[in-house]
Amino acid sequence: MTFSEQCLWLTWSSVFLVPWIALYVVFPVQRRVMRWTSLFTMPFGLTEPLFVPEVLELGEPIHPGAHDGI
Numbered sequence: 001m002t003f004s005e006q007c008l009w010l011t012w013s014s015v016f017l018v019p020w021i022a023l024y025v026v027f028p029v030q031r032r033v034m035r036w037t038s039l040f041t042m043p044f045g046l047t048e049p050l051f052v053p054e055v056l057e058l059g060e061p062i063h064p065g066a067h068d069g070i
Helices: 003-026 028-046
Strands: none
16 A cells, blocks of 8 residues: 555545544544444455455546446
């Protein structure tokens, strides 16, 4: 993974993390639910590299449906 790809990943991760933190601070009653939901869904995010096709690289055009037969 190149440095630019790491920066891109960090940027998009932050796009989701910053609102999560803000909601966690603003709604203290929902913190328990947020923690359990995050723990339950975390494995799906951690397994993402298994399901993202390696044929897609930065700079290549994306053709929806080209790889799944739609």
